[in-house]
Amino acid sequence: MSDKKTKNVFIQGAISSEFIGDSIAKHQTKTSIGAHNIFLGQVRADVVNNKRVSAIEYTAYEDMANAKFQEIRKAAFEKFELTCMHIYHSLGMVNAGEICLFVFVSSPHRKTVFEALEFIVEDIKAHVPVFGKEIFEDNSHQWKVNN
Amino acid sequence: MSDKKTKNVFIQGAISSEFIGDSIAKHQTKTSIGAHNIFLGQVRADVVNNKRVSAIEYTAYEDMANAKFQEIRKAAFEKFELTCMHIYHSLGMVNAGEICLFVFVSSPHRKTVFEALEFIVEDIKAHVPVFGKEIFEDNSHQWKVNN
């Protein structure tokens, strides 16, 4: 229902370490920044009833999710003195050990990035319609539950 | 005076985004990790009396600093359920926009990494004998003060 253009936060498959490194490099021209804080969610090979998680398959209600990410961005920029903020989330299969969530905030000062990053990550976990299906090595599955 | 072997935390010059990306990549085999949190300190081009900071030159009382970093590591591992922790600090010249501090913590759970990272960064700022000389564009300087 919103007319706002919303950026697509989703990436197909895992988020690579090169992508993260490149994203860091792009901030070297922004010389008012004194502190970056980065959160990375990585798929854990949890063992449940002797079966090991080999991957998580992510699906999302994409339109609503992108709108929610946009709302979270807006709220964070209003609440904290941030120079920039980037959010990326995987869709589809992400293997254990690979990265599925990348949240990156930058500010002149460190106190700001610590507060902002935790606020944003908790908001994403609670309010963005993304669904993780944990695939076990025997191809059975269970639906991930956040806590 | 201590017999403990202490790891050298110092890197000559800026910490590159490739180095950080590589460090992230190395954690993909550690599949008990669910959350990483990374702090990056970047040299700000602050303007003081119409002069702009072009670089910071870092010196340190290296033996004591490495021992302190080791103490901080030990305290953090005792206090938090961390899977791993890495700390790197620049020595020598780091230009505005470049990275001078890289602190990286990983854990099964996100709450742990948020708490641990802030604890470690504040401890470094307060207790490690590192000294920043802010070099202005006209080659004059002032000594950096943390707050």
Place this chain on the structure above:
Amino acid sequence: MQIKIKYFGMLTEITNCQEGTIDFSGIYISELLEILYVKYPSLKNKEFQVAQNQQLVSGKTKLNSNEIVLLPPFSGG
């Protein structure tokens, strides 16, 4: 009126589909849910939220869209 219903996550295992349509002549979301509970009885035992126009809504909300989305607990990140 034909209403499109979308399902996500574990709910798709109850409905065996990602979307369907139902014929609806009521006013409130709760009435629409009653129809879905008849069609998919085990939906009653599942925790989910309802979205209309990309906003979460309660059963007391009036239907004002021809698309409704059923969302199980979020588990991103």
Place this chain on the structure above:
Amino acid sequence: MQIKIKYFGMLTEITNCQEGTIDFSGIYISELLEILYVKYPSLKNKEFQVAQNQQLVSGKTKLNSNEIVLLPPFSGG
């Protein structure tokens, strides 16, 4: 006894060197500082801490090393 004194950061601009030696026959760090204040009067106006064996010490500490380090406020990161 010959004591090596190391200076860091802004203190090196007062001493014009990164290290020096002084001849010392006292017991306490505070006595050693008195000698340094005579040698470098403007050191008195500077904020600094003293380290012995890589530990911060107070003036009341006894000297038990032949190397003492003067550290201005830390500004890493």
